[in-house]
Amino acid sequence: DAGVIQSPRHEVTEMGQEVTLRCKPISGHDYLFWYRQTMMRGLELLIYFNNNVPIDDSGMPEDRFSAKMPNASFSTLKIQPSEPRDSAVYFCASSPTWTGEDTEAFFGQGTRLTVV
Amino acid sequence: AQTVTQSQPEMSVQEAETVTLSCTYDTSESDYYLFWYKQPPSRQMILVIRQEAYKQQNATENRFSVNFQKAAKSFSLKISDSQLGDAAMYFCALKKYSGGGADGLTFGKGTHLIIQP
Secondary structure, eight states: OOOOEEEOSEEEEOTTOOEEEEEEOOTTOOEEEEEEEETTTEEEEEEEEETTEEEEOTTOOSTTEEEEEEETTEEEEEESSOOGGGOEEEEEEEESOSSSTTOOOEEOOOEEEEEO | OOEEEOOOSEEEEETTSOEEEOOEEEOSOSSEEEEEEEEOTTOOOEEEEEEETTOOSOOEETTEEEEEETTTTEEEEEEOSOOGGGOEEEEEEEEESSOSSSOSOEEOOOEEEEEEO
16 A cells, blocks of 8 residues: 555645645545644644544634545645645544554655745 | 653664653543654654553564553653664654544654764
């Protein structure tokens, strides 16, 4: 398996523009997570899905952020409008299960977003 | 709320030596998982080792082992025979055992491990 695939790897955009980050989880994984990594706040959970259904979005910073999972093999994280403080590395992770002894999150390589 | 604290922003060790990275945590849960993840310059987070809180035996994976002290809420990572490829950021993370509500990984701020050749 190719692992969790995120695109793009790098994104530079101007303030006010819409940004869409994409993620393809590992096939057969029922859980998908979006995390954000910044120097100040470290790694934070934004939202996670179980079987394509959003379970907890309490980490989404504000209404400018939205995430969707239209099917088991694709998810997007959208920021509209983007602001410089959104600059961060955004990680997608997936897991076949989220309870039990085999619990493990598999991470993608992240998208480095720079908003200028 | 769960918290994870890594008090060592940076550690340095000579190649082939042993190093221990510290992690303390706080949770009201009695059952939970603890993890150490490695983040090399490639940026991808890689699982190093996992510990279930209900297991008293410390987890080991080849050169990596943990010292899990549940009462003290401490979860340190020991790397034996350090290799140049071990150089990375190391993150300690916590997850409660069962689902319901906020249920992602709670991460510490990380420790930057430097391997001196």
